[in-house]
Amino acid sequence: MSTIYTLNWGIMSTGGIAETFTRDILTNPESRSVHDICHQLVAVSASSSLKKAEDFIAKVNAPGKVNAYGSYADLVADSSVQVVYVATPHSHHFQNAMLALEAGKHVLCEKALTVTAIQAKKLVATARVKNLFLMEAVWTRFFPSSIRIRDLCNSGVIGDIYRVMSDISYANGQSGRSGRLDFPDSHRMVNLNLAGGALLDLGIYSLTWIFQILYHLQPEDEKESPIVTSALNKYKATGADDNTTILMHFPTHGTIGVASTGFWTTTGVNEKNEGMPSAIIQGSEGEIHVIGPAFKPQKYLIITKGGVEAISCEYPADLERKWGHGMYWEADECARCVRDGRTESRTLPWGESIAIMETVDKVLRDGGIIYSEGITSDIFDDKSPLNTGGSW
Ligand SMILES: NC(=O)C1=CN([C@@H]2O[C@H](COP(=O)(O)OP(=O)(O)OC[C@H]3O[C@@H](n4cnc5c(N)ncnc54)[C@H](OP(=O)(O)O)[C@@H]3O)[C@@H](O)[C@H]2O)C=CC1
Numbered sequence: 552m553s554t555i556y557t558l559n560w561g562i563m564s565t566g567g568i569a570e571t572f573t574r575d576i577l578t579n580p581e582s583r584s585v586h587d588i589c590h591q592l593v594a595v596s597a598s599s600s601l602k603k604a605e606d607f608i609a610k611v612n613a614p615g616k617v618n619a620y621g622s623y624a625d626l627v628a629d630s631s632v633q634v635v636y637v638a639t640p641h642s643h644h645f646q647n648a649m650l651a652l653e654a655g656k657h658v659l660c661e662k663a664l665t666v667t668a669i670q671a672k673k674l675v676a677t678a679r680v681k682n683l684f685l686m687e688a689v690w691t692r693f694f695p696s697s698i699r700i701r702d703l704c705n706s707g708v709i710g711d712i713y714r715v716m717s718d719i720s721y722a723n724g725q726s727g728r729s730g731r732l733d734f735p736d737s738h739r740m741v742n743l744n745l746a747g748g749a750l751l752d753l754g755i756y757s758l759t760w761i762f763q764i765l766y767h768l769q770p771e772d773e774k775e776s777p778i779v780t781s782a783l784n785k786y787k788a789t790g791a792d793d794n795t796t797i798l799m800h801f802p803t804h805g806t807i808g809v810a811s812t813g814f815w816t817t818t819g820v821n822e823k824n825e826g827m828p829s830a831i832i833q834g835s836e837g838e839i840h841v842i843g844p845a846f847k848p849q850k851y852l853i854i855t856k857g858g859v860e861a862i863s864c865e866y867p868a869d870l871e872r873k874w875g876h877g878m879y880w881e882a883d884e885c886a887r888c889v890r891d892g893r894t895e896s897r898t899l900p901w902g903e904s905i906a907i908m909e910t911v912d913k914v915l916r917d918g919g920i921i922y923s924e925g926i927t928s929d930i931f932d933d934k935s936p937l938n939t940g941g942s943w
């Protein structure tokens with residue numbers, strides 16, 4: 552009889568996605584036909600309020616004993632925690648992930664991994680030296696549909712691939728002409744102090760589609776980072792990017808990616824996701840169209856001379872807990888990597904998160920977006936306000 556490996560999680564923050572992710576790891580893996588690993592929630596921490604952590608644990612209806620903390624430092628000092636899920640704003644990721652790594656914990660850190668490529672490199676160097684697992688939480692990479700689409704591309708079903716286009720955009724303003732978005736200026740989506748902006752928040756997903764096809768599928772000894780050109784518009788109220796398009800040229804491979812994101816238009820405008828697909832992969836023999844949000848596709852079409860095959864994307868739910876969002880697959884990857892002593896995911900390797908952050912760096916630099924020294928610093932400081940719920 553084979554044993555089931557259990558990974559013990561500590562959750563850093565009690566915000567929106569922390570709750571969604573935690574509910575996902577509490578689902579029964581059998582509900583998605585996973586039989587080799589499982590997850591246990593052992594601790595939750597809010598940045599500065601013990602009560603928030605306690606309320607969170609009650610809200611997600613976690614079984615067994617779960618430790619509650621009102622400080623991230625206490626969370627990472629908990630010996631029962633193996634891996635910390637960092638679910639704070641982008642501005643905080645570097646300091647928060649370093650806090651966990653320095654305490655000897657494995658880390659799954661929300662996207663975007665960091666604010667700068669140098670910060671990403673420093674996290675990777677720290678994980679490497681300490682022999683700890685580290686991964687950017689790009690859940691989309693781990694969907695069965697993403698795995699199948701990568702396999703289809705690899706196996707030549709649509710021929711040689713030349714171009715990938717991907718967009719993720721949500722109209723958020725009352726009217727584009729008014730120049731005002733619905734987000735308050737302090738909201739993490741548009742607040743420069745929280746490393747807000749369409750690119751770091753949403754654009755990571757359109758970049759995911761470009762990179763998981765045009766970069767990830769390049770042979771290991773032929774890895775080529777793109778030559779990057781871009782255009783971005785700044786939101787008048789805060790200066791964050793609100794409409795951004797990136798052109799990525801991989802000249803040796805003869806391929807081109809186009810990634811876009813923004814807050815003034817909507818991709819797949821209605822509930823049926825009609826309108827522009829969120830990703831289009833174009834090959835010499837056909838195309839794959841991804842329908843539904845770039846972060847969580849609803850179906851994909853394989854279009855060849857032989858016809859069109861439509862495949863639905865399923866996100867199985869645990870019927871007892873009445874929950875299943877699709878973030879559990881990235882958590883399963885963490886469990887298998889930690890179980891097998893792997894510090895890096897093969898599906899989202901460190902080098903790829905760094906290549907994406909280098910692309911982001913160039914786009915932001917060329918577009919004149921300057922985040923403050925406090926959130927771009929690559930010097931770890933356990934006493935940073937970013938580790939205690941503050942900001943710069
Ligand atoms: N994978 C996905 O589908 C999604 C990923 N994300 C990513 O997750 C991260 C968090 O996003 P989301 O959950 O929507 O954000 P929220 O604003 O809902 O939560 C952020 C949490 O961060 C903590 N925090 C610590 N310091 C600060 C500070 N100075 N200002 C604000 N919050 C602070 C707070 O938790 P506390 O005090 O309780 O510790 C807060 O609850 C981002 O990186 C985002 O890109 C977001 C949505 C979806």
Ligand SMILES: O=C1OC[C@@H](O)[C@H](O)[C@H]1O
Binds near residue numbers: 752753846
């Ligand atoms: O990662 C994300 O996916 C869903 C979006 O609504 C959210 O803003 C973003 O952070």
